[in-house]
Amino acid sequence: MESVRDMYTIGFGPSSSHTMGPQKAAEEFMKKFPHADYFKVILYSSLAATGKGHLTDQALYKVLGNKKTIIEWQPDITLPLHPNGMEFFAYFNSEEIGNWKVYSVGGGTIRDENNFKVVEHVVYEMNSMAELLDFCDKTGRTFWEIVDIYEDNSIWDYLEKVWQAMKNAIHSGLNNEGVLPGNLKIPRKAASYNMKANHIGNVLGGIGIAFSYALAVAEENASGNTVVTAPTCGSAGVLPAVLLFLKHTYQISDVRIIRAIATAGLIGNIIKTNASISGAEVGCQGEIGTACAMASGAAAQLLGGSPAQIEYAAEMGMEHHLGLTCDPIGGYVQIPCIERNAIAAARSLDCASYSLLSDGKHRITFDQVVETMGQ
Numbered sequence: 001m002e003s004v005r006d007m008y009t010i011g012f013g014p015s016s017s018h019t020m021g022p023q024k025a026a027e028e029f030m031k032k033f034p035h036a037d038y039f040k041v042i043l044y045s046s047l048a049a050t051g052k053g054h055l056t057d058q059a060l061y062k063v064l065g066n067k068k069t070i071i072e073w074q075p076d077i078t079l080p081l082h083p084n085g086m087e088f089f090a091y092f093n094s095e096e097i098g099n100w101k102v103y104s105v106g107g108g109t110i111r112d113e114n115n116f117k118v119v120e121h122v123v124y125e126m127n128s129m130a131e132l133l134d135f136c137d138k139t140g141r142t143f144w145e146i147v148d149i150y151e152d153n154s155i156w157d158y159l160e161k162v163w164q165a166m167k168n169a170i171h172s173g174l175n176n177e178g179v180l181p182g183n184l185k186i187p188r189k190a191a192s193y194n195m196k197a198n199h200i201g202n203v204l205g206g207i208g209i210a211f212s213y214a215l216a217v218a219e220e221n222a223s224g225n226t227v228v229t230a231p232t233c234g235s236a237g238v239l240p241a242v243l244l245f246l247k248h249t250y251q252i253s254d255v256r257i258i259r260a261i262a263t264a265g266l267i268g269n270i271i272k273t274n275a276s277i278s279g280a281e282v283g284c285q286g287e288i289g290t291a292c293a294m295a296s297g298a299a300a301q302l303l304g305g306s307p308a309q310i311e312y313a314a315e316m317g318m319e320h321h322l323g324l325t326c327d328p329i330g331g332y333v334q335i336p337c338i339e340r341n342a343i344a345a346a347r348s349l350d351c352a353s354y355s356l357l358s359d360g361k362h363r364i365t366f367d368q369v370v371e372t373m374g375q
Contacts, residue, residue: 021104053331173216
């Protein structure tokens with residue numbers, strides 16, 4: 001598997017696959033043909049169908065220039081390797097000087113025909129949860145220690161930046177009010193939910209706080225502001241909400257939170273390796289489902305869970321999102337996407353609690369659920 005670093009990209013929303021990926025592709029293409037007079041980009045399938053709501057055109061214009069870029073939308077044509085396909089063309093003196101067919105495969109990652117099945121940064125010799133659990137059983141270690149063993153020392157500095165960016169997104173989202181961009185005219189709710197939850201107290205108030213944190217990040221994402229993919233922009237609110245809620249509730253140190261982020265990265269990595277985190281490819285089960293599994297496992301670890309209990313929590317987080325489709329109204333990452341972040345955050349806490357009450361033994365394994373999701 002690749003580095004957990006690749007699960008967490010700090011960047012602008014609203015979509016890692018529809019904005020971060022195309023923007024990254026445009027930057028690479030621009031480097032190859034910096035002297036082109038103008039460019040043409042053809043967006044296919046999912047990129048074309050929901051690209052305007054996801055601001056794909058704005059991401060391309062930002063890099064290539066809106067006065068010298070032609071964008072064609074082909075929602076009814078799907079390129080062979082992935083629904084998020086695009087084709088770049090460069091022109092000089094009205095003649096084509098280069099072209100590139102590339103795919104945005106989720107989480108901001110791009111692949112072309114030459115490296116579509118290539119893992120760029122191979123770090124771990126293990127590719128499944130079963131292998132990770134076997135390592136833990138034989139060494140007496142837990143998941144975050146696997147990251148410590150296999151990654152270089154810079155991973156902890158990077159994950160510290162990730163945690164800070166996650167907290168910043170929550171803080172910004174709680175302080176921003178008004179209406180989200182786009183034609184749906186959806187009012188921001190995070191600040192209101194947070195204020196009400198703080199006054200309610202008891203169990204309802206507690207879960208309301210978690211809701212407000214998830215809404216804050218999801219609303220920041222919908223506004224095109226800075227978030228962290230976990231594993232995608234559309235599901236970026238789940239993990240930060242769970243982590244900050246547990247930090248405040250149980251006075252957990254930042255060091256332990258960052259270790260939980262490492263564990264969550266391993267869980268997401270397994271899904272990305274053996275199935276997909278791309279909503280265009282597998283539906284929202286690959287985004288919100290993965291985010292819930294990551295947050296469930298992280299929460300179980302923070303609350304003292306064994307490796308078996310962490311696996312069980314992650315398994316439930318993924319299992320109970322199987323079949324969830326990607327169906328945003330108008331192509332905006334708003335309805336039902338924002339609400340799903342809040343519900344998945346609460347479900348993550350439930351999964352962690354359920355697994356901790358058990359001995360970690362259960363019939364359906366995490367790897368079986370991931371395989372099922374991929375199918």
